[in-house]
Amino acid sequence: MTFEERHFWLRRLHSLSGIVPIGGYLAFHLYENYTATRGGEAYNRMVRNLQETPFAIFLEIGIIIVPLLFHGVYGLFVTGTARPNVTSNRYVRNWMYFLQRATGVILFAFVIFHLWTTRLVNIRDHESVDLFRLMQESLQSRWIYAFYIVGILSATFHLANGIWSFSIVWGLTVGPRAQRRMIWVSAAVFLILSFIGIRSIQAFRA
Secondary structure (H helix, E strand, C coil): CHHHHHHHHHHHHHHHHHHHHHHHHHHHHHHHHHHHHHHHHHHHHHHHHHHHCCCHHHHHHHHHHHHHHHHHHHHHHHHCCCCCCCCCCCCCCHHHHHHHHHHHHHHHHHHHHHHHHHHCCCCCHHHCCCCHHHHHHCCCCHHEEEEHHHHHHHHHHHHHHHHHHHHHHHHCCHHHHHHHHHHHHHHHHHHHHHHHHHHHHHHCCC
16 A cells, blocks of 8 residues: 555544544543433432443443544644645635644644543542532633633634535535535534533533
8 A cells, every 4th residue: 555545544533533422522522421411310320320431431432432542643744744824815715724734733632631631530539529529620820721721722613624525525415505404514513612612611600
């Protein structure tokens, strides 16, 4: 297999992994975090129930960590070799392409920070952690709160814009009309998930 062929299939796998399973998990993760709007007890109960799911650690590694690691590392490679054209205002997609890569870099840092401060805390007895209170204390810092807002918006934009490009790469939207419709779908995904994510973070500071 030539380098071009290998790169072609890696790009396809990178595109697919961004939607399934990473995109699906992002939507689910924001939804579960929305439980925080019902208070600390409801949120911690939901977290414990997920942690007690059979084979939870294997599912977490196989469905979340491995795809996320591949998507993130290969995404950084694509970003490092990309040459986006952002000097021409006539091509909005050039800016979207640039923002897709920029948010990917932000997300790489944010995901590491998020995992380190929430999932890897007290790893030997993680089930005993009061995660709601931990998030409350962490988000009292205006810098961490701002970082979470930027991270959430970067994640929702990256997914929404990724849905648009995924639909083209995989031949789901053929022609300008179908692609314009997908723009509205992507915009709706961005707005809905952003609202859920930011509302959840605000609940920890209430």
